[in-house]
Amino acid sequence: MIRHWLPAAALSGLLVACASPPQQVYVLGAATPIAAGTLSEASKPHIEIMTVSVPDYLDTTDIMRRSGPNEVTPSLTGQWGERLSIGVTDALAALLNHVQSTTIVSRQEPAMATRQLLVQVLRFDIGTDGNCSLVARWQVLAAIHQATLASERGSYSAKATAPGDEAAAAAMTQALGSLAENIAATLSKIPAPPDPRLHGG
Numbered sequence: 001m002i003r004h005w006l007p008a009a010a011l012s013g014l015l016v017a018c019a020s021p022p023q024q025v026y027v028l029g030a031a032t033p034i035a036a037g038t039l040s041e042a043s044k045p046h047i048e049i050m051t052v053s054v055p056d057y058l059d060t061t062d063i064m065r066r067s068g069p070n071e072v073t074p075s076l077t078g079q080w081g082e083r084l085s086i087g088v089t090d091a092l093a094a095l096l097n098h099v100q101s102t103t104i105v106s107r108q109e110p111a112m113a114t115r116q117l118l119v120q121v122l123r124f125d126i127g128t129d130g131n132c133s134l135v136a137r138w139q140v141l142a143a144i145h146q147a148t149l150a151s152e153r154g155s156y157s158a159k160a161t162a163p164g165d166e167a168a169a170a171a172m173t174q175a176l177g178s179l180a181e182n183i184a185a186t187l188s189k190i191p192a193p194p195d196p197r198l199h200g201g
Helices: 008-019 084-099 165-189
Strands: 024-026 046-049 062-068 071-080 104-106 113-126 131-142 148-159
Touching (some): 024 165, 046 084, 062 113, 062 165, 071 165, 084 104, 084 113, 084 165, 113 165, 131 165, 148 165
Parallel strands (some): 046 104, 046 113
Antiparallel strands (some): 062 071, 113 131, 131 148
16 A cells, blocks of 8 residues: 655645635725615716726735835735725725715716826835825826826825724725825815716717
């Protein structure tokens, strides 16, 4: 009889892998109550939010923690439900629609958009101590001729209330909420776009 023996280290790794629970899946953004009924969006200007740019090392489904000045480590217990750039874009659109009601911010209706919103995340860290730092710049462009209507930058921080991934996602959502409020303030300063229905085309 031929017997195959696994090295002790390999066998131990297999046992640990089998015993490890599956990673939890998290998304950015806070769930808000949905009121029943139908709301018309035809009378509001539409803003197309482009996919948010994030640093390449963060654009993954791993929840990355800054564990040192030049070191980031993926969580072993949780992951994002989508790449971070997509998650940030969707969360930011939802947060903007929640904190202001004069425009519709969407990724899905570029043909109706009179403005474009470009957001670049320069830093989006959460450390092992729970401190979250977000640095971003944003531009608002006229959708037709791409003229820059506004350009600003902001820095935000939030603190996780617990050491786990759920608290990290909540702190990062809080930081995005602060960014959304500042972007909404920028949008409020820009004159309303002309109604495309009045320019037959």
